[in-house]
Amino acid sequence: MIWVSILILFIILIVAYCILDYKMGRRNFHQNSPSRDYSKRKGDIHLITHGKDLFSLLFADINDAQSSIHILFYIVKDDQFSKNFLQLLIQKAKQGVEVRLLIDWLGSHNTPKSLIKEIRNAGGHVAYSNRLKFPYPFFSLQQRNHRKISVIDGKIGYVGGYNVGKEYTDEDPVLSPWRDYHLRIFGESVHDLQNEFLIDWNRSTKNPIEKDDKYFSALPTGEMQHQFLPTEGLRLEHTVCELIEAAKESICIGTPYFIPSKTILGKLMDALKRGVKVRIIVPKKADHFLVKEASFFYLRALIGLGAEVYQYLNGFYHAKIIIVDEEICQIGTANFDRRSIYLNLEINCYIYDQDFIQKILTVVEKDICDSHRLSMEELKNTTFATKLKEVGAKAVEDFL
Missing domain, CATH: 3.30.870.10 (Endonuclease Chain A)
Incomplete structure (x- = not known):
């Protein structure tokens, strides 16, 4: 029995150390990494x-x-x-x-x-x-x-x-x-x-x-007006929230991993409540353990408010894109997940050229045609194994 207690204490200490290491390391990095702004x-x-x-x-x-x-x-x-x-x-x-x-x-x-x-x-x-x-x-x-x-x-x-x-x-x-x-x-x-x-x-x-x-x-x-934004675990959430808040008619999101922060989820829900059309493209098949199940909690919340979610069927969908009101388009390296939001070094390009945005919309519509629209009924009737994966994914979603 004493060995079990020692093992449990050891695990607790390791977890506590990792949490402290993560918080202090992230704070130290941000204090020593000034943000960079590029002009249009x-x-x-x-x-x-x-x-x-x-x-x-x-x-x-x-x-x-x-x-x-x-x-x-x-x-x-x-x-x-x-x-x-x-x-x-x-x-x-x-x-x-x-x-x-x-x-x-x-x-x-x-x-x-x-x-x-x-x-x-x-x-x-x-x-x-x-x-x-x-x-x-x-x-x-x-x-x-x-x-x-x-x-x-x-x-x-x-x-x-x-x-x-x-x-x-x-x-x-x-x-x-x-x-x-x-x-x-x-x-x-x-x-x-x-x-x-x-x-x-x-x-x-x-x-x-x-x-x-x-x-x-x-x-x-x-001819095309655009702007680069490098992010390093701080600015991406704020920038995405600004895009969502500015939306009047439509938001289209394409991502291989849909694990938004609570703040971004709240902004998307607010957009749906004020009548903005929200469409989300994600892959049907996953390339990493638990990432698909981690998205289900957030997709249920958004589908419940009228969002359209499409699971891409023609291979693996790895694109990273946000289009707002067909007026601004973000394409780059950042996924719509907490790792890109809070941790990774990323860089996105914000494009304001209307002709280009229309071209990318044609591509996006083709990808939606190659997808299956996910229903609330499907998300509610997942298997017991999937439900267990959801629980596990929730515990580690910041690192998926």
Whole structure:
């Protein structure tokens, strides 16, 4: 009996330590990480919704690079597609192009170390973002760099939801086809993506690089007004709430994980009560344990007030988008979940161009057509196993 008591006490102490570590680590990070604001810019933005299209363009841009290749991904897998990507970086480094690859320490823990070494031996640079750090190891393990940024020659920018691996090019039999949204950008806002990459790079390495003019050459002004917002566990909730509060007619949300904060849930419920049409697209199949069940509590509350919830059927839905009144569109790396809201490093693009928004609405309507509308009856009549998963998910929803 005494051993049971000791075990219970030990578990309590571990949980208490993790809670204290998390709260103190988060507070310390926010105190030492000033927020960054970027102005509205004009540029040309191209929406990409298929992985093969994205990587065909990205690989071509990398292959044509003359001066610099700066790439940040949350995940680079250990598969043949990822090896091809890394081999291309090795080739460009050997040609004398400045190659810098920044990958998340936990998300990319399986990235082939032999190829990382080859990049470095060829003259390229590789760094790992958000390593385990003391004195707050639990917090540092939870906070991930979820951004996906590529800047080629300081002139072409990419940002969106895709990582690097075979599943993102529809080669995974379980999750294919993979549905996601990514942006290819030309114009003055590429400087903002470049700046964000340099900030993350300098945080992650003992060999920081200066903001050299070679990374910030003069860029043309395009037609589409847009703005980047990097968030690091503080500003995303406030920004999303502002979007919801401003809605007069419609809100459309697309996300692989729907686990909003209490504040955001309340704002969505208020919007429904004042007559705003709310539509939410989520995947039917899940790619992580408990994330689907974690959403059910929130979806019941919103469906009960008239929200339309669609479960995407044609593969796995991984897009991150919010459209309000068909006037503003948010696309980027942040999911509609508490991890993106309170923990992760994210970056979103806010687009104000009406022609672009109409194009993305066409894509969204197609995704809704490829979905099943979820009913309250389905959510009420879940299996006992699903109900148990819901209980478990509720306990850890901040970390899913």
